[in-house]
Amino acid sequence: MRTPLMASLLFLMMSAPARAAVPAGFVETNYSSTSLTPATGMAWAPDGSGRLFVTLKNGVVRTVAMKDGVLETQPGTSTLVTRTFATEPSVHTNSECGLIGIAFDPNYVVNRYVYFFVTVSASEQRIVRYTDANGTGIARTEVVTRLPTTGNNHDGGGLGFGPDGKLYWAIGDLGNGSGVDADLTSLAAKMSRANLDGTPANDNPFNDGVGPNNEYIWARGLRNPFTFTFQPTTGLLWVNGVGDRYEQVFVVSRRSHAGYNDYENNQPVGNDYLTPVIKYRTNTIDSSTVTATGAVRSGGITTFTTASPHGFRKGEKLTLEGVGDASFNGEFYVASANNAPTTTTFTVAQPGLPDTTSGGGTVTTQALGGSITGGVFYDATLFPPEYRGNYFFGDYNSAQVTRATLAADNSVATVDEWGTGFSANVDMSVGPDGALYALGYTNGVVRRVTPTATGQKLVVSGLNLRLMEGGRAAFTVRLAQAPSAPVTVSVARAMGGSEDLRVLGGGTLTFSPANWSVPQVVVLEAVEDADVEPDVATFTVASEGLTTESVVATTIDNNSTRLVLSTRRLVVPEGGTATFDVSLSLRPSSNVTVTVASTQGDPDLTVASASTLSFTTSNWNTPQTVTLQASQDADNVDGTATITLAIPGLDARTLEAVEADDEPLQPTISSTPVTTAGVGIEYRYDVEAVGRPQPTYSLEGAVPQGMSIDATTGLITWTPSAAGTVDVHVRATNGVSPDAEQSFTITAEAEMGEPDAGTDAGTETPDAGTETPDAGTETPDAGTETPDAGTETPDAGTETPDAGTETPDAGTETPDAGTGTLDAGTGTPDAGTNNPLPEDDSGCGCGAAPVAPLAWLALVALATRRKRSRAS
Known part of the structure; x- marks a missing residue:
């Protein structure tokens, strides 16, 4: 039986969230859903379908669709209707880890690819890709693997595609100073860049082939680049860096150095150092x-x-x-x-x-906050003209939204607090309706901001588009208010624009008094051409009596010839051989020669045949076979080597060759068990063991009721029916003595407030801080237990990943965990070192007074803890 206090607090938690305050002339509407927490990011599908993708820390991706021009809700309420797009099979959710990034392929309108950044264990993060099949994610593919983490904080998670069509992502210093300053071997504290297939871009600035540098690195010196965005008009990369003493916004380019951990807002001039274009003191003022x-x-x-x-x-x-x-x-x-x-x-x-x-x-x-979060450029026409191209960003600590205007030279002209009360804000976006949207982390709230009075005009969202050559892109059009009679809108390419860009669909749109607010889609197409220069065209959106709007479209040229490998990792049996195939992505302008050599690693792995390949303008797409061999040796170790393939001055690729040793090897269990579970929630622990031959798995002794293990994969699943503890004993065997054994105890909790299985809650310490906290900002201890964000177990989908897909890895060693003090966040960025908060698993270890939802969560946790004390 719940106490009256608990019942009251639960009622308050379920009540409609408080409204944000926005400037005069604007209105905020909030929507909410308990299925959207804890949320880490959002992005609108760029096909004009009106679907908002929301990533959740626990690995679930949900979508919210527009209906009749607004987000779909349960009848008569502001409760959103959400659908499950995909569920990541393995997610590490401690501290700032989890599913923390999303980006759409630049040719999404054609290929339907959606990319995600996810922490899969305490030592690895990955970039994965799904295909959007009518609203369901299928064909999961791992694009980049072995990205660094220590399973705690400063994991980054920013993900996006640049104007060059390359995939960019950001990772922080892992909370322990990994990869900072001049370290070019680690992807920690870096902005990285890859081709669409996950291989390092050949023109990355520190790509040294077989040298010590990590070939993915694009820029460096970033403490915690939680989010970033590309400016639509210029293609420049704007990175929001969560700071220790300063929150900073950088415009990052090739080789840039943001200075951490030697500098924050005092970077020297020269030597590729960046100074922030926007900065504010963490949780205080200068x-x-x-x-x-x-x-x-x-x-x-x-x-x-x-x-x-x-x-x-x-x-x-x-x-x-x-x-x-x-x-x-x-x-x-x-x-x-x-x-x-x-x-x-x-x-x-x-x-x-x-x-x-x-x-x-x-x-x-100004006092703007202490934990900068997602930012977005306003690239639509619903807001007044002076808002076009403005940069908006949120702050988790202050719950403020800040607006920056830009001068004609693209420098920052003004920075102002623009909105308040955007509690637990983690991300911002511009919708296909031209509205500004903000997402709450802990409260499941999506906020929509619109002007109160616009007059009749054309509302165009997506004023600057980039299309893959041979691909398509979309923008949307609607009216600002209901017309008295049908309105016809025409879309056409303006004089002087490249004829390689054209309107494929939506050239004529009709709006009536019934459908005026529903965004309609215009699809542009970019045809293939032989040159290497981007094509540009302006498309006019016009209707009689209304101001004509313009959309600028620019192609992403993809005419560079690249090596195509049939695999990125090849297992070669000891004493035997194995093969892979090589071809070219495009017809070369002239004949090319490809060299193949073992450039690093085990000397027992060598190129047995085809160390030189010749491709002509005729046979460029015909695969040629390379054979590797592994010499017999006396050790019991699977050796590895790097095989480098290169076209001088054009492209280079590497392949990891692995010698499959033939000596028997006893099994060893290398994974760490998950020891917490929730009643009624599926528990999963993937036991990992190595051995030769491959071990099989079994549960020994008294097996908890309903628990099972997959004998081949080692995946343990179990749904606890009651609170308590159970002992588990796992055995891995392969016929080589001795077997490997692992014993552990799982604690199943029935009370609300317990963390989900696999989440380490409330064990970290906020940054200790170098500033003296301001008087009067201390907040009561929220306890260490957080109410469960919901018990619905999303459908993980039925699609099996393509078994034949090889995945590039980032090639980084797992960094030392170090001795640094870690932030206590759970997927939102830390807030620097000023005014540290008491521990609270409901949000980041943000150094300022928590926003309202966190306070309610704290009270519930406190009431729950007191109830337990009485029960004991």
Whole structure:
């Protein structure tokens, strides 16, 4: 029987979430679903279908579809109708781990590929791909494997496709300083870049072939790049970096160095170092003193000089107070400031005021939060014109949304708090209806922000498109308000645009008083051509009496010839041979020669035949066979070697060759058991063992009721029916003595608030901090138990992954766990080191007062803990 306190708290938790506050002229509508928690990210399907994909920390991907122009809800409520797209089979959810990234293939309209970034164990993360088959994810394929993690925090998870059609992802320093500064061997603290098949892009800046560098690295020095996005108009990569002392937004390019862990907002100039284009102090503000004569106004521009380096950035909003001449006081945006870390001057615009000199006083920055989350560029026409191209981003700690406007040169012009009360905000996106959407992590809330009054106009979402050559892309059109009569809209390529781009569908659209708010889809197509230059065309969206809108489409050229391998990993029996095939992706402009050689690793693995291959303009797509051999040796180890294939000046690929030793090897269990479970929730533990021949698995002794193990794979499944503990004994055997055994105890919990199986809850320590917490910000201990986010077990799907798909791996060693203190987050970024919070598994170890949903969760956990004490 629940206590009255528990019942009251549960009612409050299930009540409609509090509304956010947005500027005058805008309105916020919130939707919610208990099936959307804990949410880590969202993205709209780019086919115009009106489906919002939401990733959940526990490995589930859900979709919410539009119906009649708005998100579909249960009749008469704001409760969203959600559907399961896919469920990852193995997810490690401790701290910031889990399913934490999503991106759509640049040719999704044709191939239906959706990519996800997922932590699969305490030592590995992967990028996987599903095919969207009528709303269900099938044909799961592992694209990149062996990405680093220590199973705790700063895992990154940002995922996306650039204007070059390459796959980008970001990983932080793993919470222990891995991969920082000049380390080019680890993918930790890096932005990485790959081809669509997961192989390293040959033109990556640190690609040294068989040298020590990791070939995937694109940029470095990133502490916790939780999210990133590509600017639609320019294709530039904007990365939101969660900081230790500063939250920073970087515009990252090839070879860039964001400076961590030596620099935060004080990066030196030169040597590829980046300074942030936007920054704010983690959980507090910056303050500087103006020198005695440090306020000089001339021609409406005022130059201020501070007593010490200030670190202000162009567009940053400042408050000046106490200057001797009060005409210098007020709120201003930085008009210019040198990026050097020693800079003590900056300018602001004060037009219409007389030239004069003064000094003294203080200058302070805005308090924007302490844990920067997802950002998005507004690329639609529903908002007023001045909002086009603006950059919006959230902050988990402050629950604020910040708006940055850009100048004509693409530099930041202004940075302002724009909305408040966006509790537990982790991601933002622009929908096919032109609205701005925000996603809550712990509360299952999707917020939709729209203007209150727009007047009649064409609402176009997706003003800047990039299409794979030979592929398609889509944008959407609707009306801003109901018309009195049917409205016809035409879409056509403007004069001067490339004829290789054309309208494939939706050239004429009709809107009525009944369907005016439902986005209709326009599909563009890019035909193949022989050149290597991107094609560009502008498409006009027009209707009589309404302002014409424009969509700019740019192709992603894919005319580079690349090596195609039939496999990326080949097992060669000791004393025997094995083969793989090689061909080219495209017809070369002239004949090419491919060299094949063992470049690293076990010398027993060699190229037996076809060390040189010749491809012509006629046989380029005919596979040629390479044979590898493994010499007999006396050891009992499976040797490995790197086989490098290269076309000088054009492309290079590597293959991992593995010698399959033929000496018997006793089994050894290498996996760590999952020791927690929830009553009524399926428990899964995949026992992993090595041995020769391959071991089989069994449960020994008194087997818990309903528990089973797959003899071939070692997967244990079990659904506890009651709370308590059970002892489990596993045996792996292959006929070579001794067998491997593993014994452990599983604790099954019936109370709400227990973590899901496999989640290490409440065992981490927030960043200790280097700042003194502000008085009055201490929050009562929320306990260490978190209410279960829901007990529905999603359908894992029925599609079997393609067994013939080989997966590139990132080639990184598992990093040392180190001794650094780890954040206590559960999938949201940490909040730096200011004002650390008490432990709470409901969110990140964010160093500021928690937002409302976290407070309710804390109270429920506290009530649950007290109830247990009385029961005991």
